[in-house]
Amino acid sequence: MAVGVRVLEHNAMVYRRTWHGSVLSSLLSPILFLAAMGIGLGGYVNRNGGAGALGGVPYIAFLAPGLLAAQAMQTAAFDTTYPIMGRIVWDKLYDAMLATPLTVRDLLVGELEWVVTRLTLVCGAFLVVMAAFGAVRSPLAILALPVAVLTGVAFAAPIMAFSATQKRDSNFNVLFRFGITPLFLLSGTFFPLDRLPAAIQPVAYLTPLYHGVALARELTLGSVDPAAAVAHVVVLLAFAAGGIALAGVALRRRLVV
């Protein structure tokens, strides 16, 4: 039996009962954002010469891939905080799973397989909405899907490691308020990074979201710099791989006592 598939199956079984709401929100959220910020705010930006500053690209086409990557980050962060804590602490679901032939490896890999599934659905829906808004300007945009999924995993894995060390959910608030939200706002999602104060710019380069945003944007706009693209992928893979290693250690420490 392939590693993790039973855990994946479990999560799919749970999802079967809630997918309607989740599909609706994964369509609604990009529609709202692109309508309000892409068309509403974007109209204003374009009229005032913003397109020039953005390299001649309408604001909505600049913004949409940024939102795509940010959506991947948020989905990943949410799915690997409260649900993981619930399964460790509240419902003791992992204890029940570990009493069967399943191992910690199955839990970790299965949860990640599930995160990848979810990200594919959510980001796929996002791309479809983007296309409908005319914010996709190159066939390379199809590659923005795996890039967005990888961006999600680059967050999911280390956050899972963090969640596995937490006794209560109180620090999740801190994570969202001081981690996820600032990244969402300051990683080049809404405006180019060179608008940030010079002191903060290097910090942004160190976070995975910046790389996800930049690469997704190059792909949907069809202006890829191969060397930069490789660098972006390497950074994302490093966060994912490091996170997976940490999560394995943290889960084992927590569950195998």
Place this chain on the structure above:
Amino acid sequence: MAVPHAARDAVPFEADRVPPLIEARGLVKRFGTFTAVDSVDFEVAPGEAFGFLGPNGAGKTSTMRMIGCVSPLTDGYLRVLGLDPSTDGPRIRARLGVVPQADSLDMELTVRENLQIYGRYFDLSRREALRRAGELLEFVQLSERANDEVEPLSGGMKRRLVIARALINEPDLLLLDEPTTGLDPQARHLLWDRLYRLKQRGVTLVLTTHYMDEAEQLCDRLVVMDKAKIVAAGSPRELIERYSSREVAELRFAPGVQASLDGQLDGLADRVEWLPDRVLLYADDGEAAATAVHARGLRPESVLVRRSSLEDVFLRLTGRSLVD
């Protein structure tokens, strides 16, 4: 059985001896510097109902988790189903049924789905998992609730569902950690009845409890655990015979009187145990002991004569009661 290593080695090998399902020698579990299980020895034979009786904190759960191959041993020798938990964990767990102390049910799934998905963890086909789920719901009398959420079930129903879940892989060995703690008497009796049926079908049961009546009802053999150690081992009958008298007379005196009795009960019984709220006289004939108390002019407010129980054994061995 708590057999010292030397004595064990002296026992000649018997070719027809059925190999034990569980064999533990010098089993130790430490959390940091704290020792939760301190070098315990025991064996469980196929078809047996074996119990760990002891108060909270005795180390029962820690022992069960090592047997269940979810908690690595700190030290000692352990074989479960003839295999080594440190190398064959998944293979052993495939043949175990586990009822953990905390229910750990899946609150996001229905009653039936809880069983189905658990069957899938054991690699049953979807069809087979569904078939067994139906059968087991029948067995634990939850068929009517099959499509309900788990949350609103009563404590007793949840416990029965956990037992059904533990049976989904048709285990050779069923581990039950405090199966009836916190349940009302009716729910407990229903559960005992189900466990008794399993035992009759030849399922080997290993359970922990701090209820002496549960241990007496269900266990062929048990060990008494206290403060990380096994303090006695045997059948309930043997333990009572060895450590207690046949009967007990429980005397309750008016407030303040007990403290002034000092010496006045001497010689009335094999042994006298002074508890904060009552005095226990251990004697073969409890009535006779009670009569002798009255003959000395003492007037307890109430006298209860009963058969000796495992509670008395525990009191004798540790000086404390099982449930505080």
